[in-house]
Amino acid sequence: MSFERIKEKLNILADAAKYDVSCSSSGSKRTNKNKALGDSSGMGICHTYTEDGRCVSLLKILLTNHCIFDCAYCVTRKSNDIKRAAFKVQEVVDLTINFYRRNYIEGLFLSSGIFKSADFTMERLVAVAKKLRLEENFNGYIHLKSIPGASDELMREAGLYADRLSVNIEIPTKEGLKLLAPDKKREDFLKPMQKVKNEIIQYKSEKKIIKSTPKYAPAGQSTQMIVGASGENDMQIMYTSQYFYKKYNLKRVYYSGYVPISNDARLPALGTEVPMLRENRLYQTDWLLRFYEFDVTEILNNTHQYLDTDIDPKLSWAMRNMHHFPVDINKADRHMLLRVPGLGLKSCNKIIQARRYRKLTWEHLKKIGVALNRAKYFVTCASATVFNKDYEASKLKGLILGNSSTKFEHGRNNQLSLFG
Amino acid sequence: MTESILLYDGSFDGLLSAIYYVYDCKLQSVTIQREDKPRPMFGSVVRIDTEEKKAQRVWKAIRKKSKNSQSFYYTFLSERGDMERILLAYARHVFDSGKNIAGDYGNEAVLQVAKIAKSVGREKHRMEAFVRFRLTKDNIYFATIEPDFNVLPIILKHFKSRYADQQWIIYDLKRKYGIRYDLERVEEIEFNFENNFNPTETSELIFAPEEMEFQKLWKNYFKSTNIKSRKNMKLHIRHVPKRYWKYLSEKQLMT
Numbered sequence: 001m002s003f004e005r006i007k008e009k010l011n012i013l014a015d016a017a018k019y020d021v022s023c024s025s026s027g028s029k030r031t032n033k034n035k036a037l038g039d040s041s042g043m044g045i046c047h048t049y050t051e052d053g054r055c056v057s058l059l060k061i062l063l064t065n066h067c068i069f070d071c072a073y074c075v076t077r078k079s080n081d082i083k084r085a086a087f088k089v090q091e092v093v094d095l096t097i098n099f100y101r102r103n104y105i106e107g108l109f110l111s112s113g114i115f116k117s118a119d120f121t122m123e124r125l126v127a128v129a130k131k132l133r134l135e136e137n138f139n140g141y142i143h144l145k146s147i148p149g150a151s152d153e154l155m156r157e158a159g160l161y162a163d164r165l166s167v168n169i170e171i172p173t174k175e176g177l178k179l180l181a182p183d184k185k186r187e188d189f190l191k192p193m194q195k196v197k198n199e200i201i202q203y204k205s206e207k208k209i210i211k212s213t214p215k216y217a218p219a220g221q222s223t224q225m226i227v228g229a230s231g232e233n234d235m236q237i238m239y240t241s242q243y244f245y246k247k248y249n250l251k252r253v254y255y256s257g258y259v260p261i262s263n264d265a266r267l268p269a270l271g272t273e274v275p276m277l278r279e280n281r282l283y284q285t286d287w288l289l290r291f292y293e294f295d296v297t298e299i300l301n302n303t304h305q306y307l308d309t310d311i312d313p314k315l316s317w318a319m320r321n322m323h324h325f326p327v328d329i330n331k332a333d334r335h336m337l338l339r340v341p342g343l344g345l346k347s348c349n350k351i352i353q354a355r356r357y358r359k360l361t362w363e364h365l366k367k368i369g370v371a372l373n374r375a376k377y378f379v380t381c382a383s384a385t386v387f388n389k390d391y392e393a394s395k396l397k398g399l400i401l402g403n404s405s406t407k408f409e410h411g412r413n414n415q416l417s418l419f420g
Numbered sequence: 421m422t423e424s425i426l427l428y429d430g431s432f433d434g435l436l437s438a439i440y441y442v443y444d445c446k447l448q449s450v451t452i453q454r455e456d457k458p459r460p461m462f463g464s465v466v467r468i469d470t471e472e473k474k475a476q477r478v479w480k481a482i483r484k485k486s487k488n489s490q491s492f493y494y495t496f497l498s499e500r501g502d503m504e505r506i507l508l509a510y511a512r513h514v515f516d517s518g519k520n521i522a523g524d525y526g527n528e529a530v531l532q533v534a535k536i537a538k539s540v541g542r543e544k545h546r547m548e549a550f551v552r553f554r555l556t557k558d559n560i561y562f563a564t565i566e567p568d569f570n571v572l573p574i575i576l577k578h579f580k581s582r583y584a585d586q587q588w589i590i591y592d593l594k595r596k597y598g599i600r601y602d603l604e605r606v607e608e609i610e611f612n613f614e615n616n617f618n619p620t621e622t623s624e625l626i627f628a629p630e631e632m633e634f635q636k637l638w639k640n641y642f643k644s645t646n647i648k649s650r651k652n653m654k655l656h657i658r659h660v661p662k663r664y665w666k667y668l669s670e671k672q673l674m675t
Contacts, residue, residue, distance in 0.1 A: 003633040007640055014644035032581050035603070039581040045549045046659070048670055050646040053655030060645060095637070101561060101586060102553045104638050104669075137585075259649055274649055353523030364526050 006095070012085040016065045016076050017111055020168065020224060021256045022143070025057040025106035027219035028163035030139040038100060038107075038139035040163070045106050058109040058143060059099050063087050063124055067113030071181035072264045073170065073229050076113045080262070086115075092128050093136065100140050107141030107163075108132070118149035118188075126154060129161035141219070146196065148188035155195045159203075164219040164251070165196050172240045176230030179266055196221055197248045220251035227282060228275040229258040229267055234307045235300040238285055242296050245289075255282040281307040288314055291345055292338045311397065315341040318378060319393040326388040329365065329381040330355050341400075342375030373403045423463035427455040429470055432496055435504060436475035438468045439511050452504040478511070486514045488522040491537035494544075497570045498536050506532050544571045548578050550660075551590055552669050554635070555628040561588040564619045564667055572599050576606050593619060620666060635669045642670035 026044030046055035064086035065076040075082065096108045110128055114121050125144050132138040144158050146167040158165060167189050171177040174186060196217060203216035223244055225237060241253045257279040260270045285307060288294040292314070299313050308316045318325065318341050327336050329351060337348045350368045354360060359382035366372055376387040377396055391399070424447050428434035438452045451463065459465065483489040495507055509529035514521055524530045546567075553561035561583070572592055576599055579588065583601070591598030591611065600609045622632050665671040 003630075003637065007637060010637060010641055011644045014641050018645045018647055032584050035584040037583070037585050039584075041578075045545070047549045048642065048668065049656050049659040050642070051653060051656050052647050052650035053652040053659065054647075054650075055659070056642065056645065059641065098634050099638060099641075101583070102555070102634060102638070103551050103563070103583075257650075259647060276650065350523075350525055354525040357521075357524045358526045360526065367531055368525055 006091060009085045009087055009091070010061070010095070012083050013062045013065060013087060014060065016113075017060045017062045017109070019075065019256065019259060020060065020109070020111060021054070021254045022109070022166060022222055022224060022252065023055045023057045023060065024143075024164070024219075024222070024252060025141040027251060028141060028215075029218065030163075030215075032139050034137075036137035036139055037097070040106070040139060040141055047104055047106065057106045058141065059096055059105045059107070060109040061087070061092070061111075063092065063110060063112040063121075063128070064115055065113045066115040068116070069114055069181070069183050071170070071184065072262065072266055073180055073226055073258065075261050089124060089127050089131065093131050096132060096140075097136055097138065100138070105140075107138075107143070109143040111145035112147070114147060118147045119151050119154060122147040122150035122154045122158065126158050126161065129158065133161045143219075146192040146221075148184065148192065150192055152195050155192050156199055159196055159199050159217040160214055162217055164222060165192075165217050166222040166224070167193050168224040169240075169244070170224065170226050171230050172225050172232045172237045173230065176232060180230060193221060193223070193248050200249070221248060222250055222252040222254065224254040224256055226258050227255050227279055233305045234278070234282065234285075235302075235305040237282060238289075238296050238300050241286065242289065253286065255279050255286070277309055278307075281309065281313060285313045288317075293335055294339075310401065312341075314339070315374065315397075315400065319397060322393060325378045326380045326386075327378060329379050330359050340375055340378045342371035342373070342378070344371075347371075374400055423449045423451060423460075425459060425463040425465045426450060426452045426468050427459075427465060428452065428468045430454045430456065431470055432493065433472055433475035434468060434470040435496060435507065436478040437470050438504075439508060440471075440474040440478050441466070441468055442508065443515070450508070452508055454504075482511060482514055485518075485520065486510075486522055487520050488534075491533050494537035494540040494574070495533050497574065498540050499570055500536065503536075506536070540569045540571065540574075543567050543569045544574050546664070547571050547575050550664050550668060551575075551579070552667055553588060554622055554669075555631045556626055557628055559587060559628075561586055563588070563590045564593050565590060566594040566663075566666070567592065568663075570595055572597070580606050620672065635672075639670050639672070 024044055026042060028040050029042045030038070030040045032039035044057055046057050048056045050056060062076070064084070065082070066084050066086060067076045067078055070078040092108070092110065099105045100107065110125055112121050112125060125147070129142050129144055132142060142162045143164040143166065144162040146155060146158065146165045148167060169189050171180055177184060177186060199216050200220065203213060207213040225240065227237065237255070244250050244253055257275040258268060259274050260268050260272045263270060285299055288299065289296055294317070299317055300307070307313050318339070324339070327340055334348060334352060337343055337351060347368060347370045351360065354364065354368065361381055361383040362372065362385065365375070365381060377391065377400065378388065380386060380388065426438045426441060428438045435452065442450055451460070453459070455467065479489070482492055486492065492507060492510065495503060506529055510533050513527055513529050521527065521530055525534065547565055551563045551565060553563045556562050572590065579590065580601055587602055589598055589600045589609070596610065598609050598611065599606050622635065660668070
């Protein structure tokens with residue numbers, strides 16, 4: 001292969017693929033049998049991190065950045081004057097294998113601009129995955145993009161070779177989509193998602209009866225929404241996200257703060273700051289819903305349509321619900337422990353285990369690794385000292401912000417300057 | 421009572437044999453240490469012979485009663501100066517309490533073992549991520565590492581099942597030994613590197629002609645996939661601490 005030419009293509013097609021934030025390589029078990037290449041244990045590995053702090057787990061590239069669509073928020077949109085390139089199927093296969101053998105990556109994340117038609121594009125994505133699996137005996141991770149509008153037959157085949165399939169809804173609201181991507185219809189995204197969901201269910205139930213049933217997209221489906229491109233509020237984003245989690249059994253929804261890439265008047269101007277703090281708050285909310293037994297209506301509703309920026313959503317919920325606290329560390333059930341600001345999943349599990357042996361004190365909690373600077377105001381324990389003193393929510397907020405630091409200096413400064 | 425100083429050969433079985441001895445002789449005040457470490461001035465010194473049978477008995481008992489024997493082994497691999505003291509205290513707590521103590525984080529030794537095992541586990545995970553193979557002329561994928569802890573014994577399985585169809589060597593330059601997979605089995609090896617051996621150089625004398633090209637492609641990919649307007653070096657360094665950069669091809673200066 002000509003390394004110079006490949007290098008050029010790689011630069012263009014990796015650069016164009018980087019706005020897709022998904023990098024997960026977990027959730028799929030492929031055991032290496034008969035001395036093949038690769039083995040996925042179900043745990044993802046981040047092989048390195050970019051200078052923006054994001055995990056690099058997969059070779060994330062577009063097959064091509066030629067595209068017949070003209071979505072305003074996308075760098076590869078038809079009307080954008082940029083260098084275009086396209087990989088051959090074999091080139092992607094060779095790159096993946098050679099990177100994998102050197103332990104650079106867990107596998108491939110292949111997406112594409114849409115050239116000619118949806119099916120023509122999807123067919124080539126599937127061809128790469130098929131070649132990797134059947135010719136190279138590759139057991140690493142493969143994530144393919146479902147191309148909106150691709151036929152059911154191709155989507156069925158895709159799932160046989162890929163671990164994960166995803167289709168990005170990108171714009172959380174219907175109105176936003178109409179404004180920014182007039183050629184695209186929401187139904188086109190939903191159709192392949194629905195197909196894959198049905199296939200996953202069907203293959204799973206067949207596998208229970210016939211053991212040799214092949215795997216179908218074992219790591220499930222995911223999607224992505226762009227945050228801050230179409231004026232939507234946090235409630236709209238999270239309600240849409242919940243809808244997709246439930247309706248399509250998604251494994252993950254990703255939130256991607258919009259990075260300004262054009263002078264289009266419909267979008268935030270070039271140079272506008274990427275809404276990273278907002279993105280972070282959305283992920284925190286997503287976690288509360290998936291792992292901390294919260295319901296979305298408790299965090300976002302008609303009275304609270306936006307997440308607080310100066311404090312995280314769990315603390316914010318606690319401030320609005322002071323009547324639930326303090327919680328007794330030695331007695332509270334898991335559901336309530338999970339709601340205490342400063343207690344993470346791991347701390348909760350450790351507390352539940354450790355309190356079987358003895359009553360826990362502040363000293364124990366500190367050693368277990370609880371963030372006491374927050375938690376102490378919301379719990380009691382076997383020690384006599386009590387920090388929970390009928391504070392007013394605003395006073396308590398000041399106390400907690402006073403003895404904690406934030407990674408988002410801008411965020412908090414902005415807040416202060418509003419009042420100061 | 422005089423303190424007993426038990427000297428062992430530094431192996432895991434040796435340490436377990438020493439713990440066996442502690443129980444066998446009902447010792448109270450005791451220090452276990454490697455025989456190559458400087459000894460305290462006072463105390464009666466006993467050299468412990470490593471005996472597999474005795475070691476097995478202790479190991480079995482710990483496994484049965486603590487349900488978390490992996491943490492015990494990981495703590496051993498940490499090579500910490502006070503590792504023997506902590507593990508003896510842990511073993512004592514296991515044997516004294518009679519019930520499963522795996523979750524007893526209110527106990528000092530249990531918590532310490534859990535914490536040390538966590539950092540050894542993190543290093544294991546890091547090495548599974550940060551090993552960078554380079555293809556040699558004789559078709560062996562070769563990597564050098566300098567991990568904080570002795571993790572080769574616990575990353576072996578991961579690499580063996582993942583790279584079952586290629587020959588590879590992972591060499592720990594800090595501890596001067598490596599593991600080699602020859603398509604059949606994995607074995608320990610020791611090299612005598614020449615004095616001018618530079619582990620970060622990809623010399624054409626040793627490595628395959630296309631090797632450097634793939635390193636360049638990888639480095640290019642690493643650069644292209646970064647989003648400049650989201651730059652966050654603090655987070656980058658927290659995930660990829662500088663001490664690991666030496667062997668990461670994407671962090672090398674390239675001409």
